[in-house]
Amino acid sequence: MSDSVELLYKQIGDVLKERDGFLLSAHVRPDGDAIGSVLGLGLALEAMGKRVLMVSEDGVPASLEFLKGSDKVVHVPDVTPEMLEGLEVMVALDTATQPRLGEGVNALFVDKGMQVINIDHHISNPAYGDINLIDSHSPATGQIVYDLLKSQGLGVPAGSRDALFVAISTDTGSFQFPSTTARTFEVVAAMTRDGLNIGEISSLTYHRQPLRKVRLLQDLLNCLELSSGDRVASWSLLNSTKERLELLPDDSEDLIDHIRSIDSVVVAVFFEELPDGKIRVSSRSKDPKVNVCNVCLKFGGGGHAMAAGARMAGPIEEARTKFLAAVDDELAAASNS
Amino acid sequence: MSDSVELLYKQIGDVLKERDGFLLSAHVRPDGDAIGSVLGLGLALEAMGKRVLMVSEDGVPASLEFLKGSDKVVHVPDVTPEMLEGLEVMVALDTATQPRLGEGVNALFVDKGMQVINIDHHISNPAYGDINLIDSHSPATGQIVYDLLKSQGLGVPAGSRDALFVAISTDTGSFQFPSTTARTFEVVAAMTRDGLNIGEISSLTYHRQPLRKVRLLQDLLNCLELSSGDRVASWSLLNSTKERLELLPDDSEDLIDHIRSIDSVVVAVFFEELPDGKIRVSSRSKDPKVNVCNVCLKFGGGGHAMAAGARMAGPIEEARTKFLAAVDDELAAASNS
Structure with missing residues (x-):
């Protein structure tokens, strides 16, 4: 990890530790990396005792509803004013441009005085946040979230770990795309040592279809x-x-x-x-x-x-x-x- | 690694270093783990300057012919008496019972005074060799071969590494089967650091069909x-x-x-x-x-x-x-x- 990335990780880590009230979202028509990254960070913050609101412009696709905590991701039309009270920080995950969050999600945080953290792996991301962690060498935003949590000594509870695994696995085509790196395999090795049930979660991710x-x-x-x-x-x-x-x-x-x-x-x-x-x-x-x-x-x-x-x-x-x-x-x- | 496995690795490592003239084979109707393990060990031995004859009762399936060195695996009917001269050690790979090597392969080494090394991951393997390395916790024989070579300080040349990757990847269903372990991901992480082109080899392995x-x-x-x-x-x-x-x-x-x-x-x-x-x-x-x-x-x-x-x-x-x-x-x- 380069010095500047290390500093960026610490800067975001400090925000996660010090602030309360987090709004988390990802891109419209969310895929495994989008929902997996939101849940991966969201469940970790909840385990730290933080208030978290996870939202999605288009809800959660049926194929990802098996992820624990996916019922906590609120479809934008279902967001109530009470849910928004006291939110201080907006984290955009896996979203290459701010409009890609969706109009409904933008309306929840733009001009509301929230600090915006932008965590993504798309090289085209124009750094629209107040803090921007863009790592185009990472095959999945979920891998960045995992490294962020681990590097800052934050816990990765089981639900968070499983969601981040699905983020990484789906965005690498089950570890087949050229974007897959040695670090990808190291992360999943650590997840597996930590108790990830690779057979069960792979079966739920890949071997079901309507x-x-x-x-x-x-x-x-x-x-x-x-x-x-x-x-x-x-x-x-x-x-x-x-x-x-x-x-x-x-x-x-x-x-x-x-x-x-x-x-x-x-x-x-x-x-x-x-x-x-x-x-x-x-x-x-x-x-x-x-x-x-x-x-x-x-x-x-x-x-x-x-x-x-x-x-x-x-x-x-x-x-x-x-x-x-x-x-x-x-x-x-x-x-x- | 337990003491007894460590001793077994050393015992086999010594044979690989000290003897010359190796006959390598795997089970009939070979799959990725069978051909990958034979090539993985065979190309490593060749790089050590050893004489190696790789044979297969049913040849190499067309889907695996992209593996470098696969043309060196001889279909049993094409084996000539000259090829067999001076062979000292038979290594059976990924083959749960001796008959599963095929009648033709058995005829090449039974009663020919060769030492038989049996390397496999099937729990049902009755240990039919003179030395038997059976690790049913490994998802693929290719993973055992990799650990064997590395633990004995033997080189894993690029062709060998690629073949062992295909062995592991195919026998774990692209890292999805319950048999996949943390060690599996560590091995592939090391292979990737060592230069494995994951995108290219996955494409050749999975994204081609007649x-x-x-x-x-x-x-x-x-x-x-x-x-x-x-x-x-x-x-x-x-x-x-x-x-x-x-x-x-x-x-x-x-x-x-x-x-x-x-x-x-x-x-x-x-x-x-x-x-x-x-x-x-x-x-x-x-x-x-x-x-x-x-x-x-x-x-x-x-x-x-x-x-x-x-x-x-x-x-x-x-x-x-x-x-x-x-x-x-x-x-x-x-x-x-």
């Missing part, structure tokens, strides 16, 4: 099309399917990995009909020479060379035909370069 | 049936599907996890038509009170309370009806108990 997600995968596989010599794989999600299966917004997340992983596939594309009739396109490339951002730019979208998106006019079959033709052009350009 | 496996999943999902109030999920794999998709024997492995993970499901059952017309049944329970071994015993099978199997007479629809009726009886008995 039936509708399995039916969604079936539907997508049934419309999977391979083209350009099996180098391009694509599928489409229709509004009628969303209604039939009663899908929730996050249900299709990560499903593109199923087709991206096919050996022959270089580009995977997911077409999704939106309620307004527009088509959301998500594309992934496995070859740095095949730039899907170039393709998405042609349709007013953008992103990175290997992961990009766009919104196109419908109908979906027309959008699919146009987009896949542009993918073919990009594949041809890459093989000629 | 198109036929995706088509197999589609076929299974299309015949998925939920019964008993969505508490029982089952699907069937027909011989005609195996032929149409040109499946290999291991292609259907682990697919039952897709339906086991459905929230409402208590029992998941996989019916597979075998070339001889018999039906292989694999069943999983998620509730300790619902004993699928009881069900399988009725059809001459067996196993554990939460994972059991049986072979039944065909045709497959008849077997499916009979087996699912017995599952219903077990569910009823469990809810009455």
Whole structure:
């Protein structure tokens, strides 16, 4: 740890020890790192006898309700004036920009005289807090929270530890993403020595899904099309399917990995009909020479060379035909370069 | 580490240092821990200047051919008499019983005057070697090999390290199984500090699959049936599907996890038509009170309370009806108990 990080840790540690009344939140549409970091810090502060209000613009996703204390995270519309009394410090966790906390969360602390602490691992974070602990080398905000608590001699109770484990595990794709560091494994080794039940919590985190997600995968596989010599794989999600299966917004997340992983596939594309009739396109490339951002730019979208998106006019079959033709052009350009 | 384990490590370490000419192998139908342990020890011995012959009864599965040095693992029919000259020590890795090495491998060393070292993590291992290092607390044989090499001051070259990582990662289900220990995370932390490219090797290990496996999943999902109030999920794999998709024997492995993970499901059952017309049944329970071994015993099978199997007479629809009726009886008995 560098000197400046050590000082920052101590500065935040002092606030956590000396002040009372903490408001904690994370980004809209929260994932495992968002909820895990809020609970990880929140339950540790509660164990110190502090008053804590944990809030979330969009509540807690059903898939994370198994975390102990998740019922303490208040959905913003349910926040009462009494809950806000005496809050002194706002801690924003895993939130790259202040608007990403959500309008409702911002309304709870902006111009209320609270000190803002900003703890995050996104390199793009513009340091919108009064104190900013941004460590882009950490694969998860949960890992920063763990190191912060430990370095300041603060306790990490079991519920806090479990939540921070889920934060780290989900944001590293179960310790598979390139962002995973040696420190990540050391932290989890210490958690395991401390009593973490790795089998149980992994099973709750990864081996549960609603039936509708399995039916969604079936539907997508049934419309999977391979083209350009099996180098391009694509599928489409229709509004009628969303209604039939009663899908929730996050249900299709990560499903593109199923087709991206096919050996022959270089580009995977997911077409999704939106309620307004527009088509959301998500594309992934496995070859740095095949730039899907170039393709998405042609349709007013953008992103990175290997992961990009766009919104196109419908109908979906027309959008699919146009987009896949542009993918073919990009594949041809890459093989000629 | 206990004194006796320390002595055992030293005893094996001395053999590795003092002798020359090593034959290494693992169990038939090798998985990541089998091939990873063989390569992990084999490449370390080669780096020490030792003569090493690595063999496998069934070769190396295509999914593991990305491991550096995997081309040095000789498929048993390709072993020549010259390769066997001067071999002094046989090391069996990750192999619970001697016959599990395969007939061809046994023929290479039995009655040839070789010293046999048996390194494994299966509790049922009857200690068939001259020296036996059986550590059932280790989630993977690869983890034992790593600790052995490190404790004896032997080098772990990059290829060896990568192979041992894959051994550990695959045998812990990417660090999710209950068998994963704090030591597991410490070992991987050390490997990462030592230069392991976690993103690249995880991608090669987990994010590649042949198109036929995706088509197999589609076929299974299309015949998925939920019964008993969505508490029982089952699907069937027909011989005609195996032929149409040109499946290999291991292609259907682990697919039952897709339906086991459905929230409402208590029992998941996989019916597979075998070339001889018999039906292989694999069943999983998620509730300790619902004993699928009881069900399988009725059809001459067996196993554990939460994972059991049986072979039944065909045709497959008849077997499916009979087996699912017995599952219903077990569910009823469990809810009455």
